[in-house]
Amino acid sequence: MNHTSKPIQNKAFSFSRQLVFMLLLSFGIVLQVNGQQKKITEKFKKETVLKIDSLLQKNYIFPEKAKLIGAHLKGAYRDGKFKKYELLDSFSTALTKEVRFINDDKHLGIKPRFIPTKEKTESNQDSYEIYLHNLTDDRKLANGFREVKIIDGNIGYLNFNFFIHETNQTIDSYLYLLEKTDAIIIDLRTNGGGSPKTVQYLCSYFLKAPLLLNTLYFRKDNYTEEFWVKEVNGKKRLDVPLFIITGAKTFSGAEEFSYNMQTQKRATLIGETTGGGANPAESFEINSLLEIFIPTGTGINPVTKTNWEGIGVIPEYKTTKDMAYDKTLELATKAAENYRTKNAAESKKLYQQLQTSIDQQTKPLNEGDLAKMDQQLFQVIKKMTESDLFNEGDIDVLSADYTKTKPYIAESILKSNAELHPKSPIAFLKYGDLLEQNGKKGDATAVLKKAVEVATEIKAPYLEGLKNRYESILK
The missing domain is CATH 1.25.40.10 (Tetratricopeptide repeat domain)
Incomplete structure (x- = not known):
């Protein structure tokens, strides 16, 4: 969960940039800096390891684990595990592998920083180039959504990749299109997570307030933030049959949405067990070439009193990625038929009550x-x-x-x-x-x-x- 919390509200950073960072780490993707391979020195490696250790001790949500991770990383350096890496991208990948060795926290990792393609003498020019770079990333994300449609049988289908911050209006628009459907499928197989507030907002379309969804605890300032079901701008679907398709790449905030719906017994999950990343994280600069994503908080579900870290969210119907859609559609079709039958009976009952009242x-x-x-x-x-x-x-x-x-x-x-x-x-x-x-x-x-x-x-x-x-x- 690439969560935004009170302790970091005053820090200026691009949400999309952090989200892409998280996805790169969780999916094992490596970026080159400006398309070039950067050769690094032994001195650079040593200083990087020491800086990572310092950042972990100060910021990682679990202090005792931070000590173990730092000790392991320094031991790996002393043992010469990084000697063969002369290029920045391979070095960052190796560092990520070692910092995850202790507890396999998939939100924890290192990657090259974005650097402007041309040397500039004025800092505002650098800032503007970064701005343009991030703006392009934002536009490509398309508010995180891939597809919305109504399938035969009056089944709504929503597929999106990211829970991007401040996209409530998009959610309102898409849910408006689906507000008369008899079942809804939300496909999160490729959703890498995102903002907890966006997760909160989408959850609120399917649950009645007041209800506590999740609590985030942050080490910094010993701060706790609660996420409750809230009012939405559209029509709530409190009883429509809801199905969520999960996959191995379903991660972070997407896992929270799935976990929230599952623990509240509000949705049926179909697919693969999810990635298992529950600790919200923040980006920190290691040096001019590298940055690290460090989990600074952890989630606490009000029902289970824990979360899905390292375990993943386990669906009720486990299938392969390729079979998940067909299985979900099968279940949703049957549920939609039952939903229509129930509504028809209730509608007739209410209409008869009106006629009886009028006759009197x-x-x-x-x-x-x-x-x-x-x-x-x-x-x-x-x-x-x-x-x-x-x-x-x-x-x-x-x-x-x-x-x-x-x-x-x-x-x-x-x-x-x-x-x-x-x-x-x-x-x-x-x-x-x-x-x-x-x-x-x-x-x-x-x-x-x-x-x-x-x-x-x-x-x-x-x-x-x-x-x-x-x-x-x-x-």
């Missing part, structure tokens, strides 16, 4: 009778709306059955609809239109005025049309 109503003879009828119908329509099985448009359609035969019932239904959707100008418009049609111009004028006010507040694209409608009733 007679034409109100006074204000007291009218208020009583409105309250009874409101409670039923509220229950229908809260079920997520009937939206604003559905309620509007139901009212149409009574506009001629029982107009007082239609008015009551549309009144309830407007009250339950206070940010919908259209709900007020429909109610106002019916009131005017039924000869209640004064009431209709007040409701249409409200429609204009709400449309103005939310900057509705049809505001001018509503204003014209309101002005027409004033004439």
Whole structure:
């Protein structure tokens, strides 16, 4: 988990750069600096080993392990394990292997630093070249997402590579596309992790608040940060069948998302056991050519009181990487069918409750009778709306059955609809239109005025049309 924590909030660094660093370490990829091989001296090697040891003792989340890792690394240097490495990339790979020897912390590793391609005399020119380099990386990441689609059977599919910081708007957009699906598959087979806040936000789409998801403890300042389910900008999917595809390259923040959903019994995991990296890390400069990624914190799940470090997240259905998608689709298809059947039965039950309530109503003879009828119908329509099985448009359609035969019932239904959707100008418009049609111009004028006010507040694209409608009733 390439986590951002309070102790490092004031440090300026590129999130994407750290994320790429983490992926390079976890996947065993080596970069060249500016496409060139840098030859290194024995003095450079010794100074590098000593600096790494110093950084570990000061920053690694587990002090006792830091001592063991540092001792092992210095021992490896004394034993001549680095003598054969004359190039920077092979040396950094060898260093990574040795610092992981003690506890195989996959967030811990060394790689070459990015260096501007041309020598500059002005530091601001160097900074701008680095900025352009990082900007290109950011654009290539595409907010971390690869694909979103709806598969036959009304199954939503979301595939993405990174939990990039500050991408809530992208998540909102993608989940909006999937908000009417009967099952959702989230494919994390190539997801290398990322921001804990983005993990928190995606989790919040599928879980009800208040609920503690994860706690991060940081050695620096003895600081603890809790991540709770929060409100989201879109529609929560609290009961939709959820499936997560995992792989050996599912790592860090992607593992946290999977682990959170699994421990809360909110999703079914299919695929391979994940990479096993649970300790949030930060990048530190070793020297002008190398940097090290050091875990500075650790996660504590509220259910298991531990995490997946060194173990990985183990799916309920273990398959090969190539078979994981087909198995997930098989399970999701069956779950979607069951979900539709359940919703159809619940929808019918709620509709029958509305009809029973309507059948019990007679034409109100006074204000007291009218208020009583409105309250009874409101409670039923509220229950229908809260079920997520009937939206604003559905309620509007139901009212149409009574506009001629029982107009007082239609008015009551549309009144309830407007009250339950206070940010919908259209709900007020429909109610106002019916009131005017039924000869209640004064009431209709007040409701249409409200429609204009709400449309103005939310900057509705049809505001001018509503204003014209309101002005027409004033004439």
